Amino acid sequence: MTKTLTHTEIRYGVLLIPKSYRRFFPVFSHPITIIDDADGEQFFLRMHRRLSRIDGLTRFYRKHHGSNVAVAINQNEPTTAHLRFEEIAFEHLISWPEARRDYINLTDMHGRRFSNKIGSHGTVLSVVDDMRRKFEMKRHGANQLTRCTSCFRSNKIKLNTKLSLWLDPSEMDDGKSVLHLCTKDYES
Numbered sequence: 001m002t003k004t005l006t007h008t009e010i011r012y013g014v015l016l017i018p019k020s021y022r023r024f025f026p027v028f029s030h031p032i033t034i035i036d037d038a039d040g041e042q043f044f045l046r047m048h049r050r051l052s053r054i055d056g057l058t059r060f061y062r063k064h065h066g067s068n069v070a071v072a073i074n075q076n077e078p079t080t081a082h083l084r085f086e087e088i089a090f091e092h093l094i095s096w097p098e099a100r101r102d103y104i105n106l107t108d109m110h111g112r113r114f115s116n117k118i119g120s121h122g123t124v125l126s127v128v129d130d131m132r133r134k135f136e137m138k139r140h141g142a143n144q145l146t147r148c149t150s151c152f153r154s155n156k157i158k159l160n161t162k163l164s165l166w167l168d169p170s171e172m173d174d175g176k177s178v179l180h181l182c183t184k185d186y187e188s
Contacts, residue, residue: 001018001021001071001073002070002086003018003069004069005069008086011060013056013057013059013060013061013151014048014053014057015053015069015071016053017052018052019055021071022052024073024075024078025047025054025073028047028048028049028050029048030046030047030079031045032045032081033045033080034054034062034081034082035081035082036063036084037082037083038064038085041061041063042058043057043059045057054081060083064087064089064166066155068110069083069084069085070083070086083086086169087111087167088114088117088118088165088167088170089166090108090114090164090165090166091107091108091109091164091165092106092108092165093109093161094160094161095159099152099158099159099161101138102146102149102152103148104144104145104163105145106144107144113143114143114165115139118139118145118177119177121141122138122140123138123139124136124138124176125137125138125139125177125178125179126177126178126179127151127180127181128178128179128180129151129155129181129183130171131154131155133154135151135154145179151181155183157183161183161184162183162184163181163183164181164182164183165179
């Protein structure tokens with residue numbers, strides 16, 4: 001099942017189960033394990049006691065960004081559901097070469113590459129920071145995002161700045177994909 005989350009679901013950390021899918025989930029008040037497909041983290045929750053919904057997903061929703069969520073549940077194991085957002089999201093720590101030359105390597109903190117999911121060489125992206133400022137950046141080479149100077153200066157990005165980056169493939173700005181960027185200084 002793939003569904004678009006409502007503002008209410010995200011705000012209150014719930015997942016409303018459409019009536020047509022209710023038969024695949026545990027009965028009311030029974031436990032259900034939600035597994036985050038992005039990193040394997042497990043959330044041990046319960047079905048609501050009267051309504052067709054799962055409560056307690058606030059932490060899961062805060063880890064991810066976007067509104068399209070895919071839910072997979074095995075008919076033979078109805079007490080476990082796998083959830084994944086259909087956007088690309090990862091965290092990245094700015095290295096010395098990146099800080100010196102004002103570019104971003106599209107890899108997460110564990111070295112996994114996301115460049116093939118963000119566009120090919122030469123693709124221009126609209127980058128929006130957490131203050132809603134827009135910057136235009138360009139995919140370069142195998143795994144880089146260039147034209148980052150104004151964004152780096154506006155957000156005071158330097159060595160060891162931790163970036164949270166996410167892209168919802170359905171979001172567009174003037175025909176360009178929108179990459180969201182949030183910064184945080186990282187204390188090692």
